[in-house]
Amino acid sequence: MIPQEAQPSTNNDSQLWQQLKNGSELALGKLIKKYFNLLQNYGYKFVRNEDFVKDCVQEVFVEIWSRRQSISQPDSVRAYLLSSVRKKILRESVRQKINGDDKIINIENDLKFAEFSPELIIIEQENTQETIQKVSGLLNSLPKRQREVVYLRFYQNLERDEIAQIMGVNAQSVSNLLQAAFKTIRENWSGLIIHYLFLINFIS
């Protein structure tokens, strides 16, 4: 039996958003339940401070709730939230000098998408742990914009135009960044797999 897909229905999101605009606390609760953790996870990629990130995500929802009467209906609620969290974190981290960088001129350009640290993951199986080490090494070798695109595409499971909206670039740039990242991943990974198959053939 194939398990039922718990597909995040975009249609459902729009409905929730509309209800929220009409003042539904229930809709707010549902959106928080659905997206809060995901948004924290994203924020954590920029600033390695859980409390700070949690406050930022919470602040995004506070702003949405307080401006519910005037807020517009986004095409993609998920992309809208991610993009809001991204902006909030950038603004707050500059304000509170969380990054310890006083020379930030252009916030957008100075966004640091942190390298992935596999030691943070607690995984039981050893072989998976090993694969993770390799994958993270591979991902961390990518430029930070590519790293973020890969994160948004695979982990957040977003479409290209949604990613473009969040990162403030056009869809073509997203495609280019993704292509470049894919190329690196494929080349290195297929290399590993082929090497592995070759070894087996050779031995047998």
Place this chain on the structure above:
Amino acid sequence: MNTNYREYSFEDFSRDESFRQWVLNPHTKNDEFWEKWVSENPDCADNVNVAKALLLTLQEKNISLSNDDLAAITDKIVEETPLIIPFWKTTAFKFAASILLLLSIGLIGLKYYGQESGDVASEKIAPNLSSNYVEEENTNDAKKQITLEDGSQITLYPKSKIRYPKQFSTQLREVYLIGQAFFKVTKNPKRPFWVYTNYISTQVLGTSFMVKAFENEKNIKVEVHSGKVSVYRREDLEKAKLQQKNELVGIILTPNQEVDYSIADARLLKSIINRPEVLVANSPKHFTFDETPIAKVFGILEETYGINIIFDEKNMENCYLTASFSDESLYDKLKLICKITHSTYEIVDAQIIIHSKGC
């Protein structure tokens, strides 16, 4: 649905919702399926492992609050967050739909219809406004700001009075005005906004506009600078209500058009406003025509001002224009064109008609 996971690449796996759940939120109903599937399809192990590793690497650290924590956050937000009613600008930006519109109504007849008959009339046309309403009167010399429960804002001018329900109905937002007010209406196509005055009613769908009521004018005027409104005669509305008809005889106004209601002959007359504005946001301020066929010139003007220009194409096929325009009003431009092409123009039913003897 039988997804063929055997043909999945690691990318496909990492984007499959069921697979993601298994990896990112284990201990759910998906565990069993995927564990079984993986053991039955060992040759797909590479793709599965890479996808799994990719997702876990990207997740990195599972920061997650429990449902209880999230519910507590929701409660806190709801309890402690004040509702911010948008300012004019904020709204204008957030609701791209906030179409700018200026609507002015000059109104006479209060001497016959005083306040009481106005109330009676408003009951017929908008029963919602006859009970449980708020009435605000501005007796000061300064404008008065009023915010309605839907976020719409009203600037009530001196010596004016507005009546609106404490709670709008789910289908309609209705207000009754005597005097002058500026409206900034929150867009909500499902709940049209109606402004009633003594003789005519105006329906809008989220916009800002001015309603003016001068006691010494013989005409009611609705002027649209951008956006779209429909204007109805009160008697037509009442008739339609009585007969439960859905069709209404009204006049739709688009930008740069106006309607005049003459109280004497109870007639709505559509025309063009005094100073039509350039509608296209990015349209060039300067037009330079160099031996340009007149049809093309008219086409450009039509587009710029959103007004129809009617002319005899055959008659004017030899007319060419060499001129450059900058800030002149539309009428000045027309006068110049007419002088050059030996023609005249008139405005009929909010359209410009060119009479030419040919060039």
